[in-house]
Amino acid sequence: MSTIQWFPGHMAKARREVQEKLKYVDIVFELIDARLPLSSRNPMLDQILGQKPRLILLNKGDLADQEQTKKWQGYFMRQGHRTLIINAQGNINVKKIVPESKIVLKEKIERERSKGIKSRAIRAMVIGIPNVGKSTLMNRLVGKKIAQTGNKPGVTKGQQWLRYGMDLELLDTPGILWPKFEDQAIGMKLALTGAIKDQLLHLDDLAIYALEFFSRHYPERLVERYKLTIEDTFLPAPELLMLISEKRGFRDDYERASEMLIHEVRGGKLGGFTLDIYEEMSAENE
Numbered sequence: 273m274s275t276i277q278w279f280p281g282h283m284a285k286a287r288r289e290v291q292e293k294l295k296y297v298d299i300v301f302e303l304i305d306a307r308l309p310l311s312s313r314n315p316m317l318d319q320i321l322g323q324k325p326r327l328i329l330l331n332k333g334d335l336a337d338q339e340q341t342k343k344w345q346g347y348f349m350r351q352g353h354r355t356l357i358i359n360a361q362g363n364i365n366v367k368k369i370v371p372e373s374k375i376v377l378k379e380k381i382e383r384e385r386s387k388g389i390k391s392r393a394i395r396a397m398v399i400g401i402p403n404v405g406k407s408t409l410m411n412r413l414v415g416k417k418i419a420q421t422g423n424k425p426g427v428t429k430g431q432q433w434l435r436y437g438m439d440l441e442l443l444d445t446p447g448i449l450w451p452k453f454e455d456q457a458i459g460m461k462l463a464l465t466g467a468i469k470d471q472l473l474h475l476d477d478l479a480i481y482a483l484e485f486f487s488r489h490y491p492e493r494l495v496e497r498y499k500l501t502i503e504d505t506f507l508p509a510p511e512l513l514m515l516i517s518e519k520r521g522f523r524d525d526y527e528r529a530s531e532m533l534i535h536e537v538r539g540g541k542l543g544g545f546t547l548d549i550y551e552e553m554s555a556e557n558e
Contacts, residue, residue, distance in 0.1 A: 286448050290320060293443060296395060298380065299325045299373055303400035303409060306336035306357065308547045309344040311461045312401055314448050325376050326353055327369070331405045333357040334364070340546035347554055360409040369413070370394070370439045393435070397443045403467045410434055410442060461547040466538055476513070479530035482537050483509040483516075489549065493542040 300321055305312040328348050333341055341357055348355040354376050358365040373394050400406050413436045434442045460481045462468050486494050491505040498516045517529035536542060
């Protein structure tokens, strides 16, 4: 399996920009992918943000395993972080972000009110790894297409302030990703959900990873989607890929079959899934 190494120069710049701008905001919106609640977080973020108030937004909740998402929401709440499940693309729960922010900032707001400080819009910074949905969220909040969007990592390169009514001012920031993946499984998870450019790895490796995961955790999805038997899901992933390729009429064009499989996984054709299984990952991080 290929090793994933990815650290564009603008990522280092983004970290500096976050640290420089942090003092201008009241709260940070940490946007993560609900399909990989831990793997889509930047492990350096706690160090960067310190004690800055934070609201965790589990985006793309419609594409995730809902039972797993609820468990992860409880996990983050126990870590002391208020958490909201959203779908920025479908505009689900986006309007709840401001009320949730006010709950997080309740003590600060009451303290300023007691001092006679005039209330103002909450100033927030949106942080997340590439392709997690930051620009889509910004556009939903503002109500018009201001932030540049694209279904590929690295679209947002600059910084901009956006205003949401009288209640919220948003500072958009480029995505931050760590320099290298100590655990290659994290890299594969990010790649499967589109956070890493497809050109940086072999698609057949990624397809095989997807098949191994779904065979272990969601075998019935493979059976239903690709007209398999449950026994087929016990095949080694390369053989399973060949079988799916044959059933789809691709014959021995395994690259085409791999591309199709990855596209269908990302598009939710195999149903909602979560790559970070709560029961496997929570104990070591709790």
